[in-house]
Amino acid sequence: MELNIEDLDALLEYLKCQGHIRSGDTVWVKTLLGGVSNRTVKVTWEDGHGLVLKQALAKLRVKEDWFSSPERIRVEAKGLRWLNRLAPPGTTPAFRFEDAANHLMAMEAIPDDCENWKSLLLSGQIVANHFEQFGFLLGTIHRRSAESAPEVCRVFADSTYFENLRLEPYYLYTARETPAVAGFLNELAQTTLRHKLSLVHGDFSPKNSLIYHGKLILLDYEVVHFGDPAFDAGFALTHFLSKAHHLRKERAALADAAALFWQVYFKEVLPFGWDELEPRTVRHTLACLLARVAGKSPLEYLTPIERARQREAVVLLMTKPPTQVGDLIAEFIGEIEAHAEN
Numbered sequence: 024m025e026l027n028i029e030d031l032d033a034l035l036e037y038l039k040c041q042g043h044i045r046s047g048d049t050v051w052v053k054t055l056l057g058g059v060s061n062r063t064v065k066v067t068w069e070d071g072h073g074l075v076l077k078q079a080l081a082k083l084r085v086k087e088d089w090f091s092s093p094e095r096i097r098v099e100a101k102g103l104r105w106l107n108r109l110a111p112p113g114t115t116p117a118f119r120f121e122d123a124a125n126h127l128m129a130m131e132a133i134p135d136d137c138e139n140w141k142s143l144l145l146s147g148q149i150v151a152n153h154f155e156q157f158g159f160l161l162g163t164i165h166r167r168s169a170e171s172a173p174e175v176c177r178v179f180a181d182s183t184y185f186e187n188l189r190l191e192p193y194y195l196y197t198a199r200e201t202p203a204v205a206g207f208l209n210e211l212a213q214t215t216l217r218h219k220l221s222l223v224h225g226d227f228s229p230k231n232s233l234i235y236h237g238k239l240i241l242l243d244y245e246v247v248h249f250g251d252p253a254f255d256a257g258f259a260l261t262h263f264l265s266k267a268h269h270l271r272k273e274r275a276a277l278a279d280a281a282a283l284f285w286q287v288y289f290k291e292v293l294p295f296g297w298d299e300l301e302p303r304t305v306r307h308t309l310a311c312l313l314a315r316v317a318g319k320s321p322l323e324y325l326t327p328i329e330r331a332r333q334r335e336a337v338v339l340l341m342t343k344p345p346t347q348v349g350d351l352i353a354e355f356i357g358e359i360e361a362h363a364e365n
């Protein structure tokens with residue numbers, strides 16, 4: 024029977040049997056919350072070092088029925104091993120081991136005094152340098168993977184989990200729910216699959232980022248694949264703009280920070296001259312902005328009024344999408360403010 028890592032006694036027994044915990048070691052174990060598609064448990068030793076174990080769930084912890092094969096842990100493990108090489112030093116936890124039979128993998132634990140970036144942002148702490156780090160991190164991953172394209176493309180050719188966990192629930196489901204923009208979303212989903220340019224993280228968001236002593240660390244690699252870099256940039260911008268919508272006081276700072284993220288990112292990938300990268304980033308941002316209010320996985324911090332307002336603003340912008348990210352930010356914020364209740 025498969026081990027359940029949230030059964031902490033069974034987990035300790037397993038780690039002892041596998042030689043990761045030695046006799047005489049004192050360890051603390053705790054379940055980490057926040058994710059929806061995995062069990063995540065942290066094990067800490069007396070000297071402060073630790074492991075985080077992730078085990079893929081077959082049924083995701085969301086309201087809608089949403090299934091995905093736990094075999095995807097293989098992609099997560101491979102994604103982290105490659106990001107340890109491709110991403111700037113220290114921006115991903117070191118890979119430790121994987122156990123495909125139990126659908127789990129282990130990595131270095133970031134110490135407890137780290138903070139989740141999403142929580143920081145929602146508490147109103149908008150630090151420009153974090154956005155710069157995020158842009159540089161993404162640009163570096165895209166640039167370096169594109170430089171080694173033949174090899175990386177071969178290793179990450181399979182985009183099944185990205186299709187199951189992103190294109191279907193975000194773009195195609197939203198297209199069925201919102202017929203007025205179904206053409207926009209269906210066409211973008213097809214375009215995405217045709218672009219094979221760089222490694223794509225696929226879940227590049229503040230929720231999957233820790234800030235440890237001022238340094239940003241990227242987590243969660245289960246939909247990593249070789250594909251369209253514009254998806255990652257648009258996915259990230261969606262989170263910044265949705266938070267700019269939700270946090271009226273921080274709106275201007277978040278809009279500026281989103282633009283800064285894009286500038287730093289774009290500078291890193293500029294040498295490739297990727298055709299239509301910016302207009303495609305705008306389209307992915309619009310698609311994700313809509314998917315996160317009308318798709319299978321709505322952003323939990325947006326109120327029903329905010330969700331409706333975001334939906335209306337985005338459907339309107341989709342009729343005439345700007346070609347530049349700066350214009351998109353200004354137009355989205357303009358629409359939100361024009362329909363604000365106060």
Ligand SMILES: Nc1ncnc2c1ncn2[C@@H]1O[C@H](COP(=O)(O)OP(=O)(O)O)[C@@H](O)[C@H]1O
Nearest residue numbers: 055057058059060061075116131132133242243
């Ligand atoms: N290496 C790590 N060190 C410390 N905390 C981690 C680590 N990996 C994950 N976490 C914590 O666990 C949470 C869930 O992990 P994540 O990889 O995002 O799982 P999921 O795929 O379920 O979203 C993260 O938001 C983070 O708070």
Ligand SMILES: [Mg+2]
Nearest residue numbers: 058230231243
């Ligand atoms: Mg996560």
